[in-house]
Amino acid sequence: MNPDWRPLETELDRWRDQGLSLPLWWRDDDAVAPTRQLGTLSDMSQRLGLPVHLAVIPRDASTELADYVAQSQTLIPVVHGWAHVNHAPKGEKKSEFRLHRSMDAIIADAQAGFSRLNTLFGDDLRPMFVPPWNRIAPETVVQLPGIGYRILSTATPRKATLAVPGLEQINTHLDPIDWRGTRRLTPTHTLIAKTANLLRDRREGHADNAEPFGVLTHHLVHDQDIWTFTEALLHKLLTGPALAWTAPRT
Template identity: 40%
Template structure:
């Protein structure tokens, strides 16, 4: 079977059922203008696709604003400084850990104001927690802090989910995140990299298999059938194999009738909140 055949077959099933997949693209860890960031933004413009960039407020350098001032680019908030505050022996987390939720939320609020000042209307107050982890007490305070939504990794909780669905191979999320009050959850679901021994390309065949399987989960109702599907990239960690695969994947998706590639602003307006 050719690399994209399994994905094409699954998308054809969506078309045959008169359904379409709302798709979006998130890239993490932006802090400064780099050749990699320029390459990413140029790729999005070449394919005429919207791109959401998660920027780290406390690490921003002056050139970042110019690098992201392109049509179709929306800036999200990637934590505050991307610093681990987990206790000894625990999994990395910045939005939680050993600190009180009130202190974490105050720091995040400072980061939000920094991004608002720098990016203005290009900034959307959606929090992307570093390492895709956030303590429930912090998530519960996001709306009061002024956030419209949260973007983590893996299938979100939905009514009738039963055991919570399956995160699947490659998931960095410990468990599906329950919706925080009055906030939209718009997650990513396919990370082009693996992380166990440092960032590395996950491989074309594996990624296509995971993509098809996770779309099948939606189609059959094993995970939320209405949830947008997010592609996750990390421009600073891409090797040439990752860049090449991303180029081919975007071209393939952009031409399939079962794909609705949407900006996160549209997804926010369409996503229900509790």
């Protein structure tokens, strides 16, 4: 793998020339326990100096994971739904927090996720809700601030700063995995072009540059090409105009 980074480097040069800065954050989904892959993620985060917001599945999260995170300087736990279970009927896109069951059951799971991870991680937990598969019903979103969540994170550039009053929208924008095809690394020229285009939209005022630019990974399914590309991409952004963003505690 020998990516041609020139389209992105050209865009980053324009950011530098205009004195712009890019807020950057990293989210990694589906953590439940310490694994070799989580160690690789943690090591990469430390090398880059960029914290990882670790989206933890509350139902299955282990005390060993909590102990591991407590010893880390760069892993930040956030709430990844409740059980990562699909409730959508056959033929619909997978979701855990759309209206395929009673609202009481949905809200109970969102509350249980917050409560269990708060017990496990204490003050290290950030009040961010990450719905599995990045899908959530608007009717569910309205309920999240009352539970204690302050940030909602899904995917694609946000349309507004607040999802609802009291709940900021901070999404992810680039996932290196080709989920609908090979389930390996998306062709690098596609990823580089997409990143450059997303940054151009911000620079030209077509997208909200106050929203941190989010890179989404899934450490449990990475092969070496995904690890290598992700680290190289984040390194280029950080040596360009990017400044690390982390979710506040409250």
